[in-house]
Amino acid sequence: MPAPLITLTTDFGTASPYVAAMKGVVLQTNPDVRLIDLSHSLPPQDLRSCSFFLRNSVPYFPDGTLHVVVVDPGVGTDRAILCVDLDKQRLLVPDNGCWTELARAMAVKPEVVKLTETRFCRPFISSTFHGRDAFAPVAGHLSLGVRPHELGPPVESWVDFTLPVPRISAKLFEGEVIFVDDFGNLITNLPGESFLKAFDRILKIQVGEHAVTRTVRTYGEASLGEMVALVSSAGTVEVAEVQGNASHRLGAQAGTPVYIQLYAADERG
Amino acid sequence: MPAPLITLTTDFGTASPYVAAMKGVVLQTNPDVRLIDLSHSLPPQDLRSCSFFLRNSVPYFPDGTLHVVVVDPGVGTDRAILCVDLDKQRLLVPDNGCWTELARAMAVKPEVVKLTETRFCRPFISSTFHGRDAFAPVAGHLSLGVRPHELGPPVESWVDFTLPVPRISAKLFEGEVIFVDDFGNLITNLPGESFLKAFDRILKIQVGEHAVTRTVRTYGEASLGEMVALVSSAGTVEVAEVQGNASHRLGAQAGTPVYIQLYAADERG
């Protein structure tokens, strides 16, 4: 049987010793664990990015993986730490909603426990670094076989976080950029399915002040430097500059509005 | 027997969920695999950097390592995906030439197969993310024992990519910067061997508009802040500022011309 898998997702960056200390504590608790870095460069305290990130990575992991997430604007407040079971994926997260979009996307009823048994934490819990003092040792214990219900009581309510919801009507899709990837591609919240269905009736696509004139099914249909709209790997509409940086070129970022205007079926020119 | 090793090299960055999703899919296919990050911060779609990177890292790995490389300006076009055997190193790469300099450096005849058996891919292959939908699951299957010939037919031709070749004559070496490392050191394509042979006859070294007056065998011969030429760890001439950033100081980057002018053996002053 392969050693247990624990993934790490933080906004710590890697120039500081924080990620390293967390890895040390997990391994000190269970030297057998296999650690997988998901990201340590999420934008600081940015729940929107974290939510998008988890929704588009966690479901791909094997059953039984434990995902430790420390994007935690509430460190040092009394926000809870939750252990969340989503079918076969388990998460250890701050109670700030970073995981609720993921749960909706996976369409599973979460089983949630609130950490109260501090005996699974380090003896002294600092007020600034719960990653090292609580998340890491608890993750280690879970990987050793501790069951969620041993960590604390089940809870039925928690902080919910929702990514912005688009408005889809017969002649207009209204949404926004919800994530900008490292290439500068703009991932929107407009559903790819609606886009494909309306593909031949698109009149105009607008990102902030800028028009995007080309719609394609794959990058291969467009030329170097062209600005195109297509379906992203997350299943929503993406606006991209072929081998370029759409975010820089359009001055767009998370939150920038995106509109797709359609011809009605009968007025198409 | 240790678990199979798969290395990952991409230009994805780590703020997006792309690397994480790839890791998930590899592990979902073969939970036993050991994943090694080589880099996720190669410059986007930059074949020159990727080519240099692979040539100077892949040969150091143990026999049987599988290297997954997704620097892929052609995603969404009909460029092929290749499985390449170079003696004991195996690569899974887009057919864009990123690996051909490596093959020449290793001086082995490559055995190349083109991926056509999509049953080793994820059921739906998106047009924007072959890393997750093709490379990762195929890598997982290879690590489980699938043989390259099961992936598709052998091929005898592929896209070739060559790093720029220097011109070496009796009194002049003409080359260019082919890679700038994170320290700002300028790695050129001028052969270190020629440099060392001519070491006592060097009249002038020029990087773009700037002269480099000092040639050394190791950094230890120079002082803090001095600009020096010496043999890089890649075996070619490197121009570096001792504990500084030569790229910033000389305004040089990949492509900047580099000249070394020699005295003839008999005209040395």
Add this chain to the structure above:
Amino acid sequence: MPAPLITLTTDFGTASPYVAAMKGVVLQTNPDVRLIDLSHSLPPQDLRSCSFFLRNSVPYFPDGTLHVVVVDPGVGTDRAILCVDLDKQRLLVPDNGCWTELARAMAVKPEVVKLTETRFCRPFISSTFHGRDAFAPVAGHLSLGVRPHELGPPVESWVDFTLPVPRISAKLFEGEVIFVDDFGNLITNLPGESFLKAFDRILKIQVGEHAVTRTVRTYGEASLGEMVALVSSAGTVEVAEVQGNASHRLGAQAGTPVYIQLYAADERG
């Protein structure tokens, strides 16, 4: 028994093939090893950061971990390479003092050996990349069971590096910023214990030219955007902007002076 753990800490960045080549050589020497990235983004050649980093990460690892550290302004000089045993943690480091604060913090007498047996290195040791040619193969051999005394003679003296020491008096604490983390939090060298003892008598906190008016025990006591002083996870005073970047806002960096002025016990207003 789990496979041996080797951690890697460098200032190489990850756009160059240097980290990848080191990983390859370690695994080529011992394919069984488990590699853990601590950081590859330490500021180039910055012993202060490296010293702080090691002191706040190494002690959390399980017994028997080998930590390979290549922050090495002296590469290409005749500085030695040391194998250092600190109780149950082992380090392979350049002899530049990066580890001596750690040893003091762990309060253990180090056992130090100087690498002279080049048969444990790669056959040709380049003058620019000891990470690949000496550190990595020696680490591999140590993980295979080679004993430190086989690497070379024990030594009783080495380069010492000390982080700046604060001055603590009855009415004034004088220190400085010794580390800025990726959030922009300012970690000082002022002891948290003294800060907490004097907590109710603090008259004024100054970072460079700027006053910090709020002292808290946890972030939860302050509001978004407030600038606060509290005890850091390293046990010293930290100055932070709640969910913001104190370094940017105060223009402070490593070396910026920090003062805490106290009321005397009897003159408190």
